[in-house]
Amino acid sequence: MTAAAFRGARRLPGTLVFGAVVVGAFIVLAVLGPWIAPFDPDMFSVRSRLLPPSTTHWFGTDEFGRDVFSRVLAGAHYSLLMGFGATSLSLLFGIPLGLIAAFDRGAVGETIMRAVDVLISIPPILLGLLVLAVTDPALWKTIIAVGLVYVPIMTRIVRSVGLGLLAEDFVQAARARGERAAWILAVEILPNAWPPIIVETALRITFAILLGSALSFLGLGAQPPASEWGLMIAESRPFIDRAPWIGLMPGICLCALLISVNLLGEGLRELLDPRLAGRG
Template identity: 45%
Template structure:
């Protein structure tokens, strides 16, 4: 009987423990909780999500085909039919701006991913192996950094030929040293830690040490820089498009739209306002989110 009489107490104790159990914690969960308390970072994330959704559903929400011309309706101001007005060829600016989000975000994300992969690989090799490998890779980075980024991108596109794909390659190449040097400096500090020495003592080879221990502990600055780098890549793509070295007609890239409309600023200011605002908001969103990630993931950045 005593055994049965204790059961309710055990059940209530178990319920109390479950009710007051601590919140599951972890570095990434803690970072997300801290990120949620940063209002500006959340605003940046909201802006990015908005433009990503717009880019994904552009074919379904665009009122007109982005390359459909109607010379009778050229340079029409914003109206009920054309919310953003029309350009010099009578094309609907709202539709072109929506499709432009697809191009700008595609270039931004893909160029940064390529830069991160190549730069991270070179930085890991330079920082971990050192000696001649570090010397060659570091000199390569120094050569690339000796030129202003946009001028080097212009030179690369001029050699490869004007196109959106070549502009993407140029932007990726220009930004490789940024990630490479960042990873190299992180590897130089991480590889002297005691757990790396312990891994060597246990017989772990270099590849396992790099992939299992060094790379995961070097991801924080890469993630922060990558987020900020997307905004920079979008600006660089817009600059190349403005110069006629990026997307080619009739592709509705925001920088190219600004270039095509610059002679109509007085007669049709809406032709430059909406693409310009789109570039500004997208880059601002990535910068705000990147600053928030830096505050959350980098303890030295916390005030």
């Protein structure tokens, strides 16, 4: 059994393994961050202001003497919560809307797709700003805003997949048996649509994290003294010449997380797409 499992693991795409390991490491750090952080991420220390990286402060300290390494650990859960929370919200609304638009070729489907076309034409960052401009900034509001931004994109993707599956013989057989539309969508279409949806979900997490960090950078996401990475980068701007490590360290972690999630999505695409099954 162990040898068989090992041989199966060797057939997995390298991008999938590497991305899963790095993303898993970030998840572990996000969960254990409050317990393994060497300092309180919000503790001020006037005597420790703007210290460079050292054996005591691995990532240095910021303008308030706060340990940057501890703040980076504490901020990991913000980015992961943004990515997974916003993407889950986009799936919650995008999947049913996409399936309905694929199945209904009448007024309902057309109305959904025309609304999707209008929303997709608006740049995501601008749409996020429009959603957040009417309320006070807060992290949970940013998650909702980012999730709503990607609902139209997810709807279009699910509709495209659904249209292809509707032409398959097993769907035609279900229609011939007189099955209801809800049953066909839930039992015949959705289970077979999951592979491309899973791949798109992994990639959408990347965009959600990036957009959430951009909104926090603009002051519309997490608010001080939160240790969200985008906010940390924004707060480091006045000290970029004297203490570049304040913004450099969260920036590196943000890039590493985005790249690893992208690799995870690419690996899932190679694994689930039969046309790429033997490419590794």
